[in-house]
Amino acid sequence: MADRIFLSAPHMSGNEQKYINEAFETNWIAPLGPNVNAFEEELATYAGTEGAAALSSGTAAIHLALDLLGVGKGDVVFCSSLTFIASANPIVYLGAEPVFIDSEPETWNMSPVALENAFKETKAAGKLPKAVVVVNLYGQSAKMDELIEICDRYGVPVVEDAAESLGSTYKDKKSGTFGKFGVYSFNGNKIITTSGGGMLVSNDTEELKRARFLATQARDQAKHYQHSVVGYNYRLSNILAGVGRAQLEVLDKRVEEKRAVFERYVEGLGDIEGLEFMPELEETTSNRWLSVMTLNPEMIKVAPYDLIDALEAENIEARPVWKPLHMQPVFDGNKFYAHAEDEVISEQLFATGVCLPSGTTMTIEEQQRVIKLIRTFLQIL
Numbered sequence: 001m002a003d004r005i006f007l008s009a010p011h012m013s014g015n016e017q018k019y020i021n022e023a024f025e026t027n028w029i030a031p032l033g034p035n036v037n038a039f040e041e042e043l044a045t046y047a048g049t050e051g052a053a054a055l056s057s058g059t060a061a062i063h064l065a066l067d068l069l070g071v072g073k074g075d076v077v078f079c080s081s082l083t084f085i086a087s088a089n090p091i092v093y094l095g096a097e098p099v100f101i102d103s104e105p106e107t108w109n110m111s112p113v114a115l116e117n118a119f120k121e122t123k124a125a126g127k128l129p130k131a132v133v134v135v136n137l138y139g140q141s142a143k144m145d146e147l148i149e150i151c152d153r154y155g156v157p158v159v160e161d162a163a164e165s166l167g168s169t170y171k172d173k174k175s176g177t178f179g180k181f182g183v184y185s186f187n188g189n190k191i192i193t194t195s196g197g198g199m200l201v202s203n204d205t206e207e208l209k210r211a212r213f214l215a216t217q218a219r220d221q222a223k224h225y226q227h228s229v230v231g232y233n234y235r236l237s238n239i240l241a242g243v244g245r246a247q248l249e250v251l252d253k254r255v256e257e258k259r260a261v262f263e264r265y266v267e268g269l270g271d272i273e274g275l276e277f278m279p280e281l282e283e284t285t286s287n288r289w290l291s292v293m294t295l296n297p298e299m300i301k302v303a304p305y306d307l308i309d310a311l312e313a314e315n316i317e318a319r320p321v322w323k324p325l326h327m328q329p330v331f332d333g334n335k336f337y338a339h340a341e342d343e344v345i346s347e348q349l350f351a352t353g354v355c356l357p358s359g360t361t362m363t364i365e366e367q368q369r370v371i372k373l374i375r376t377f378l379q380i381l
């Protein structure tokens, strides 16, 4: 059996050990230290924000962002439906209720039409959401101008879940920098990784200070241990921040490599009728974290799940598109706003989408094998 081809395997730069060694030599083996501070500064510089707070995960960053925005018991928070569950779980941690918003076809991300409808209805009912979590799926930025215009009009802050879109741009600005808070993830399969970790970015340095305070058990200034509010243990370790610094050095290179992976899929499969690739909105650059395609069931008789199983039998990892959160058993009964009455875009994408192996450690030969196998399974030779 050939070596396994993963969906998106970690890809080290070679410099990680240097920063880890520094941490060991100076005995900064803690969730604070020089690598943490430097990683925050370097990432804020990269993103173009006033600051950043290094955290133990992207989920922790979303949790803190919502906490800082005052989300609490009985509140409503709007959230993209087509996403990983980590976008919405922190809403529930805080005792609030997620209301899910459909995708639109040009970015696969939050539909401004559905968002406007959700706002109209909730406003008529006399209760606006406390925040809106906008997700940038698979590296593609959502329609930020349209979404932020709506949110501003209703006076509701945006948390941008850019866990998958670090390195992407929207109108020449880095993805993740459009909301009141932006969130990045350094989980093992993301475009850069610290094995596990996350970052909260913002232009509000006071709020970031508060985030660091809450992330270290909300310890008051005092010689003894004193606490006036409930906090978390959410800081990133100084060792892992070292890994992050070395990874950040190669982020732009990884974006280029991911985009090259995507281009090879387009070259190898783009002629197949009924097979379409995830679009890239004008004036945006996607980091193409994952290369994703859809199979039109009217033109292609092979179902996405059968293709995924067939690839698995060849030791190749492919996945369906995220199952929309409004379809998840855990959110049974939560409200959902569709893009159009007769058109639920997120459900269509879930039914037809396939995430292809997109790792930057994948060789060109390996990718050619994936392409050839897909052509064989789809019976297009």
Ligand SMILES: *Cc1c(COP(=O)(O)O)cnc(C)c1O
Residues within 6 Å of the ligand: 056, 057, 058, 059, 060, 083, 084, 086, 087, 135, 161, 163, 164, 184, 185, 186, 187, 196, 197, 198
């Ligand atoms: C990975 C991911 C997260 C969570 O990040 P972790 O670092 O794994 O906690 C949140 N949202 C989206 C869209 C993600 O893909």
